Amino acid sequence: MYVLGFLGIGIVAARNWRQAGAALIALGTLSNLVVVLANLGMPYDVATAASVAAPIPNDSLHIPISSATHLGFLSDVIPLGFVRSVYSIGDFLIAFGGFLMPFVLLQPEADASRHELRSANFAFFWMAQVVSRFGDPITLVALAFVTYRVTESAFLTALAVSVATIPNALFGFFGGAIADAVGPRRAMLWCDVGRTFLIGAIPPLLLLRVPLVFVLLLAFAAGIGGAIVGPARGALVPSLVTRERLTAANSLVYASDRAVEIGGALAGGALVVVLGENAFYVDALTFALSAVLVARVAVLERVRPVTFQRVLSDASEGLRFLRRSSVLWANTIFSIIAQSANPVVNTLTPAFLIRRFANNDPVAGAVLYAGSEAAIALGAVLASAVLPRYLSRLHKGRTLIGGFLSFGLVIVLIAIAPSYTSALILFVALGITNVLFFVPNITIAQEVTPQAIVARVFGARIALTNLSWLPIIFLGGLIGDAIGVDRFLAIAGGVTLVTAIAGAFIPAVRDVP
Numbered sequence: 001m002y003v004l005g006f007l008g009i010g011i012v013a014a015r016n017w018r019q020a021g022a023a024l025i026a027l028g029t030l031s032n033l034v035v036v037l038a039n040l041g042m043p044y045d046v047a048t049a050a051s052v053a054a055p056i057p058n059d060s061l062h063i064p065i066s067s068a069t070h071l072g073f074l075s076d077v078i079p080l081g082f083v084r085s086v087y088s089i090g091d092f093l094i095a096f097g098g099f100l101m102p103f104v105l106l107q108p109e110a111d112a113s114r115h116e117l118r119s120a121n122f123a124f125f126w127m128a129q130v131v132s133r134f135g136d137p138i139t140l141v142a143l144a145f146v147t148y149r150v151t152e153s154a155f156l157t158a159l160a161v162s163v164a165t166i167p168n169a170l171f172g173f174f175g176g177a178i179a180d181a182v183g184p185r186r187a188m189l190w191c192d193v194g195r196t197f198l199i200g201a202i203p204p205l206l207l208l209r210v211p212l213v214f215v216l217l218l219a220f221a222a223g224i225g226g227a228i229v230g231p232a233r234g235a236l237v238p239s240l241v242t243r244e245r246l247t248a249a250n251s252l253v254y255a256s257d258r259a260v261e262i263g264g265a266l267a268g269g270a271l272v273v274v275l276g277e278n279a280f281y282v283d284a285l286t287f288a289l290s291a292v293l294v295a296r297v298a299v300l301e302r303v304r305p306v307t308f309q310r311v312l313s314d315a316s317e318g319l320r321f322l323r324r325s326s327v328l329w330a331n332t333i334f335s336i337i338a339q340s341a342n343p344v345v346n347t348l349t350p351a352f353l354i355r356r357f358a359n360n361d362p363v364a365g366a367v368l369y370a371g372s373e374a375a376i377a378l379g380a381v382l383a384s385a386v387l388p389r390y391l392s393r394l395h396k397g398r399t400l401i402g403g404f405l406s407f408g409l410v411i412v413l414i415a416i417a418p419s420y421t422s423a424l425i426l427f428v429a430l431g432i433t434n435v436l437f438f439v440p441n442i443t444i445a446q447e448v449t450p451q452a453i454v455a456r457v458f459g460a461r462i463a464l465t466n467l468s469w470l471p472i473i474f475l476g477g478l479i480g481d482a483i484g485v486d487r488f489l490a491i492a493g494g495v496t497l498v499t500a501i502a503g504a505f506i507p508a509v510r511d512v513p
Contacts (some may be wrong), residue, residue: 001060005442007318013097020292021097023439027288028093035088036061042088043069044076046286048178049086055276073203073278089281122240122249125325129233129253133262135286137373138227139199141366142197142279143219144350145272148362150212155477160472161347163216167223168230170468175224176231176459177314183301184232184239184455185294191225191232192291198222200284206277230462231343235455238446239299250382250442254435259376272366318456321449328448330508331400332461335441336468338404341492343413343469345430347476352485368420372427379431384439394439397512403436407498411493444512 006029013026024398036042041063049056065075140161143203147153147160168175179187200217205215241249272279304310322328349372354365410429449457482490503509 003033003036006036019101020296021099021101024093024097024288026097026294028090028095031074031090031093032088035071035090038070039063039075042076043072046077050412052084052086052297054079054085058431072280073207074077076348077278078281089285089383090287092282092401093288095151122162124293124296125236125240126256127254128290128297130187130256130285131258131286132258132290135283138279139219139283141370142272142283143216144363144369145366146187146215146277147212147481148350148354148365152362153477153481155481157347157351157477159347159473159477160219161350162343163219163223166466166470166473167227168462169470171224171227172231172413172459172463173315173319174311174459174465175227175229176318176456176462177311178228178236178306179232179235179459180314180407180453181304181306183299183303184236185297185299185301186303187228187232187455188236189291189294191229192287195225196287197289198225199280199287202280203277226458227462231235231455231458234442234446234458235451236297236299237452238451240297243447246446247439247443250439250446251435254380254384254438254442257380266400272370272452273362283305291477306451312433312455314456315459318453318458318460321453322457322460325448326508327512328445328457328461330506331441331444331512332464333508334499334503334506335400335404335437336465338408338437338496338503339465340468340499341408341496343472344476344489344492345411347473348480348485348489351477351480353420353423354484357423371420371424375424375427376434377430379428380434381431382428383432383435395511396444396511397510400437400440400444400512401438401500401503401510403438404496404503407433407437408484408493408496408498408500411496412490413493415490415493440512 010026010029010033013022013029016022017026022496032042042061043065044062046056047062048054062076065072065077069075074089076088076091078087078089078092138381143160143163144157148157151157182190198221202215202218205218230286237249238246239254266457322332350365350369353368353372354360354362358365358368407430410426412434413428414430416422445458446454476488
């Protein structure tokens with residue numbers, strides 16, 4: 001009867017796949033059905049259930065997990081302590097789908113002609129980004145944990161954490177051109193679908209004990225999707241709001257990004273402790289939900305054939321426009337040098353915390369790393385909630401310089417922090433300084449660039465920035481192992497500090513209104 005019930009729900013949901021959430025319900029039901037048929041019951045983890053004081057199931061469906069269990073990663077292995085129960089991946093898919101149905105039905109139909117922050121159109125885009133960004137730090141923490149557990153190498157851990165940066169450097173030029181060709185919304189939709197399956201395939205590979213390189217290849221492939229989504233997202237915002245509301249929209253998107261990263265980072269640490277590599281499933285689910293929400297965004301997009309020659313031509317056009325614009329080119333070069341501390345912070349913070357404050361324990365370090373990510377997010381949220389009303393009145397160029405100046409100073413202070421508590425306070429300050437240089441940077445690019453080529457210009461900027469980061473990514477771990485991670489962090493912060501001071505004497509950077 002259980003099997004017939006699952007089958008009936010799955011068939012009805014699949015037949016109605018065009019309804020928002022129905023495809024997720026169908027996929028979740030199929031997932032549960034497969035594991036039930038493979039084991040003649042739904043396996044559940046007794047130890048995990050006991051850890052959250054979940055009652056033992058008293059029905060004919062559930063059976064304890066054993067060494068003979070098939071497809072154990074699809075079983076009831078994910079604990080939710082506040083409801084004292086354990087759930088499967090399929091249960092979460094069904095829950096997400098069940099949430100989406102009333103959420104979408106209660107929204108007014110999105111209108112492609114409305115350019116307002118408070119519109120169904122912007123609401124679907126905004127919520128898709130919120131959901132997707134929640135899962136990103138979970139994968140980041142899980143990759144750091146898995147890699148350091150296997151290798152105990154700062155270099156390899158830094159390389160694993162950088163899998164989202166390297167694709168941006170190698171494919172950023174083409175990502176923006178692809179987004180312009182197929183339309184930013186379509187690009188985001190299909191990239192989210194692809195990343196759902198790529199990240200979701202990591203736990204089964206780890207379960208099969210395949211070499212770590214294959215796990216990193218999957219994460220790298222998902223990063224290629226991110227290289228397309230980044231410029232597509234930057235190009236989509238001006239299509240959804242008026243020019244006067246760009247600063248407010250960018251601040252809202254950035255604030256919500258960082259806000260959900262608080263929960264995502266903390267969830268990442270907790271999920272790694274409880275679930276280990278199965279934490280990757282949560283990020284896969286967020287991509288699936290994001291795809292459903294992006295599908296509801298209504299924008300007028302012109303689709304052009306995607307050929308290698310056209311993509312190469314469009315990518316070149318974006319780079320040429322970037323080079324011809326004196327404001328954009330000066331801003332780009334200055335920002336590339338000033339942000340050279342970013343890859344050092346992003347890739348070496350896990351090793352820094354593990355060695356400095358966690359006594360070389362990767363599990364404890366994963367929790368500390370999650371806390372540091374949450375602190376950065378908290379600082380960004382506070383700044384994004386307070387600063388937008390003032391940022392719109394200030395010169396963007398001078399705000400940008402002040403942001404990088406304070407950013408470099410905070411990094412130096414983190415490197416010499418005497419305790420994790422003081423470092424955590426400084427990580428909050430780091431989040432605040434991120435807003436000071438990020439929001440004006442994005443807004444300048446959106447205001448100067450024609451709408452038709454925004455994605456490819458953003459792709460060129462992202463690619464140039466990340467290409468400049470590649471040597472630091474590949475050599476940063478080795479340098480950190482050689483001279484000490486804390487010392488390398490201090491040097492990186494000092495470079496940003498000096499660059500910001502130099503930028504104050506460059507009119508093309510300083511005098512942007």
